[in-house]
Amino acid sequence: MAILEMKRIDIVALLKDGKKIIELLQRRGVLEISKQEEKDGFTFIDTSPAIGQFEKQKQVADKALSIVMSLCNLKPPLSLYGRKELSVDEFKQRADKVDETLKWAYEIILLEKKVDTLQNEYNQLCVKKDLLSVWKGLDVPFLYKGTKTTKAFIGSLPEFYTEESLRYAINLGDENLDLFDIKIISQSKEQTCVFILCHNSLADTLYARLRNLGFSIPEHTFSEKPEDRIKDYEDQMQKILDEKNKAWEKLLSYGEIVDDLRFLSDYLSMKIEKYNALNNLAITKNTLMISGYITVDKVGPLVGELIKKFTVAIDVNNVSDEEDAPVALKNNLFAAPVEDITESYSLPGKGDVDPTPVMSFFYYLFFGMMLSDAGYGLLMVIACSIVLKFFRPEESLKRNIQKFLFCGLSTVFWGVMYGSWFGNIVNVVSKNFFEYEVGISPLWFDPVSKPLDLIIVSLILGFIHIVVGLGVKFYALWKNGDKLGALFDIGLWYVVFLGIILLLVGKLVLSIDALQSAGLIIALLGALGLVLTQGRSSPTIFGKILGGLGSLYSITGYFSDVLSYCRLMALGLVTGIIGNVINTIGSIAGGGVTGGITLALVFLFGHAINFSINALGAYVHCNRLQYVEFFSKFYDGGGRPFKPLKINTKFYKFKEEK
Template identity: 45%
Template sequence: MAKLKMKKIELIAMLTDSKKIIELLQRRGVVEISQNTDEELENTNVTAVVGEFEKFRNTAAQALEIIDTYAPEKAGLADLFNGKTEVEKHEFGKEAMKMEKIMAAANEIIKNQRSINDASSAISQLEIKCDMLDRWLPLDVPLNFKGTSSTSAYIGTLPYQITAEELEEQLPENCSAEVVSGSKEQTNLFILCSKQSYDEAGDILRKLTFVSLSEKDPKKPSELYDTYNQNIKSHEDEMEKARENIEKLAANRKQLQFVVDYLQMRKEKYDALSGLGFTETTFILTGYIPEKYSEQLKKEIEDKYTASITFTDPDEDDDVPVLLENSIFSSPVEGITKMYAMPAKGDVDPTPVMSFFYYLFFGMMLSDAGYGLLMIIGTTLALKKFKLETSMKKTLTMFRNCGISTVFWGALFGSWFGDIVQVVARQFFGKEIGSIAIWFEPLTDPVKLLLVSFGLGILHLFLGVAVAFKMTWDTGKKLDAIFDALPIYLIVLGVAPIGAGMFISVPSVLKTTGIYMLIAGVAILVLTAGRTSKSVFGKFFGGLYALYNTATGYLGDILSYSRLLALGLATGSIASVINLIGTMPENKIIKLILLIIVFIVGHTANLAINLLGAYVHTDRLQFVELFSKFYTGGGREFAPLTVNTKYIKFKEENKND
């Protein structure tokens, strides 16, 4: 199937039905609404309304984040996979009536959070003050003490270590210094002088870089310290009370989730209304719809409302959105295509082209049947047990298919959790079991695996060239299609037996045939690749340049498939080392216990690491090697008006029957 055929839709209906029709389209999720460009029709400004919805939604979302912080919802494995909560349409309406009460709870949650933030800020400031007071606690006069009727005092700090005696030697007579506390970096001092010596002492202290305290509170340091700690305790009690209030209000979690989704739907509904054109009594909607849904939607709307719907084919210059639909085998890897780029107008959908090789290469890179079985069991259980969203269902199906491929390759290579079968037989039963590989063991014959990798890579590249051939042929440029594809096939097939002869024995007839094919391919390429140039020299040198690009490009592409060998060997090698570590002790009981522990931990880690490696490198082989042969990308994904929610969905959502 690949890309679904799109139709342009024009819907004309009564103005009084506009909101109901938009709501229906939103639940169906099959129409992308275009902005009205007809100057004779009026537009509606919904900025203020949308702004209000956004404001309330943000408030509810903020309240949800707060209760998730202080009263996180206990989520099991099932909750991670289960999809959105299904609600009936009438239940949705009932919950919407309670929105004012739910928003009041949201505001109360935010108010309590604000109280916690304010109290936390105040505590931080008080703790800083307490830290500063620590060094002054031995002082038994207030920090703002200035002296008595006959004396004056200095309270402050010198930025270095000094004793009272050393300071007194530098001060005038009738001055006494006391070190309150100190360190290598500073000395905290209380200095008492007679009134007559005060100014002179001040001049000396300034020269010594003395810094006076600026505390204005008339309490002693110990009294201030106690006051600050009491205030800290008071703020902590305030925070605890606010936390308890939030935990009680966490009972509104489901309702807040509903409000977030409800307001999101309302916002998108009004955004859609802004794209419509209006007259005094009617509205006009234009956009795109997949052809397969068009008649069904038309019947449903015209049966319920006074409306007229027409469908037309898009013009050549229209920016038509792209919606992919593939077979049950290929659709799970649609996400890989979307990750790269949606097909452009002239592109084919690469999903069905790459799907077989995607599964094949993934399994070859992971290549352990035991790991593949775990993938199949895990993904199948998740698909059967949980109510999954479409995207998650496709992802798990893709990994299940990759697991099947992994079992296939693992069985061919005789790898079941590495060599665990042979290890258990040898270590615990004293029996030697030979290779259980159906085909061969890569660790004992890596050259064969390398050649298989290159062979599959050549087939993969030939598939891309074949798709490019068909695309060019379908445009009517049949000679271009032949001249672009045939030389590549001849050159690569001609070089293949010559290259393989470097590793294995190749019959001379194949080498001879390969040489002739190579010569023919080079000749055709040199003579035809520069055909668009007008001059003879341009044609000739264009052909030489194309030959250079083809030789270097395809050589690099084919060598890139050696990653199939590298990752396949890595998985099996690491798995075997894990098994070896688990059987190192001599005592069989200890050996068994250690093997079980190492087996579980080691193979879990090995599976996780190599699963990621297989995924990344399989993607790369599609994006760089395959897509570069025929795929441009750059299309715009179909973006219908739909129920774009996070927590809930209608039971009738996206049903078109």
């Protein structure tokens, strides 16, 4: 079982080497730096102002990056390829350009703001121009009042008028017809813009009539003709547009430095991390002290390297029991992929063993049993193998893919056992297109026709799972020295289980009376043992008996835990039956070309959905079986994850010089 042993390490070094040492530690990524305790003679560096500044810069870099990405339609790099690797020289080259890039980042943000403002101005002018365009035909300024003997009225009426109908509406009588002139400038359903020139003698009457019709005088006060003003607006708009396009093009040209921006963002996050670490160091006038946790396998190389490169004094100690040391796991290729399942429950705390290795086998087994279709499993295996072979995913993604590779293999195994290949697609195709039904027969049994067998298999597997879980508890108690506890708490339950198994086998399978009674006696003896021992922590006799009797009650817990495994049967069944239903629906159009096309479409669509829903179901129920039924038997958790100072970047990683 693989919880890596932690060592506590204290490093005393010269202050002048401080930065270099921290950088080295960050590159190696093996040491979790803990905060130094306050001691006389030591001071601390307060790096928070610097960190604040870096964080601000990083925001700028990230914002500039997202602007450039969205403008130039750049996609983030495919995560399957992982981060790009930079050699030390490349890193130095790029690091020299960082200040320049930061300047660009600021400029990008300014440019984006500028484009925004210009666009706003443009829109405003557009609105103004539209408002004015109804007056385009007016060939005098708005301020025109008329000649010596005439008066001009320029304005709009809130209805549609032609010259005729307006004359009629104004209704000044036939004798005055020649004394005024109407020119319609523009007309629409909502308003009519008019220019009316009339003899001074008629002006007042006409104005009153017009007002009755809802005449209103526009508020434009400029002295040019509307047409000139519109032209003026258009010129301004063109100018703004040109300016905007220029800014836009410049922004687009920044698409080329997207790599630099990414580097900048990474560079700053490294700096932030580093300065955070500096916060934890204690310094004197000439020395500094670094303390932290390191996994035992990394002690040798790190100490060797530090001694070779710097003047340092190093002290490595075992972690004491009171310390809150972090936890790191290390497992083989088969178990490591499910470490994150353990992690997302809780890392092992004090006295816990790492459940990952034992869990991994059951995890793959149960996942396969619930998805249980060889076709789906094969797809998973192929897809995962392709990714692992041709791409370079980051470690965590790689492990996930490995996990699903093993899950896929198990799914193929159970699919072959149940004879399910994309449901019953072989039967359906052979029957519809070749008139002769063949099928792949199950290696073990067909779950749809023998569901009871499947329930029994599921419950037996569940029982084994729980017994193994108790076994791990036994191991942990024994290892930690509580041998009596192991024998009483776990061993006696084993006796009870053994008795019950003999009883059941004797009754249901072999029908041997002797076996039954032997089983009964063994179970009762185990139960008696439990009653006698389980209350042992209680101080009073009464408490001891009550605790002992109470412990027997947990048999119901074991019973319901075992029953919980019938989900293995139900989910497995659902995958197969829905797969068959999809194939049946697909074969509705019969044979021939149309039938083939229908089947192909329904097959692709239907099985894609069936696969995703059932894979999801298998995944979550598999987790649940591990967390609720398995872990509860022996596992407490509560460990703190190991978080070494390292290069936590998003886009680039760094090749180590050897």
